[in-house]
């Protein structure tokens with residue numbers, strides 16, 4: 011179902027690199043769900059996905075957590091068109107997709123998730139004031155960012171506390187060897 015939807019939409023509006031569409035489930039769906047290995051979202055919580063592109067990590071997480079509200083934003087309207095179409099076709103009632111720049115958003119969230127949008131320092135500057143004061147989860151509200159490769163320089167320039175979670179602890183596929191979820195409390 012997801013594969014057919016994304017293959018069709020990807021023909022019209024490129025949201026996943028064309029050579030990567032065959033790896034949709036591992037490289038995009040499972041990778042997105044890696045966030046859930048690190049943090050289970052409580053029913054009623056609010057999650058923002060910044061720079062969602064075609065809906066990653068937001069759509070797989072919204073499928074997994076039907077009682078959690080997901081706000082998926084991207085600055086490019088046609089990407090949001092894909093997210094809305096996919097979300098409607100899947101019958102997801104917990105997804106709001108909107109064309110917006112992260113810096114201009116007004117809402118408050120429990121967690122802010124993202125993948126492949128910008129360096130963590132800049133990301134932090136965009137959204138540091140967008141979490142709710144009170145946490146309903148065990149950990150503080152904050153950022154859960156999917157990152158890969160060598161992160162030392164990027165994390166050094168952040169100059170904030172963070173926690174690294176290796177997705178290779180949860181998934182055996184080679185793709186996850188260097189993949190991490192970076193948690194930054196806000």
Ligand SMILES: C[S@@+](CC[C@H](N)C(=O)[O-])C[C@H]1O[C@@H](n2cnc3c(N)ncnc32)[C@H](O)[C@@H]1O
Nearest residue numbers: 061062063066084085086110111112125126127
């Ligand atoms: C490389 S894509 C990643 C898309 C998706 N997160 C994924 O992993 O498949 C980066 C996305 O971030 C969006 N973006 C970049 N800066 C943004 C901003 N300031 N606010 C909202 N979206 C932004 C771009 O339009 C683009 O769709």
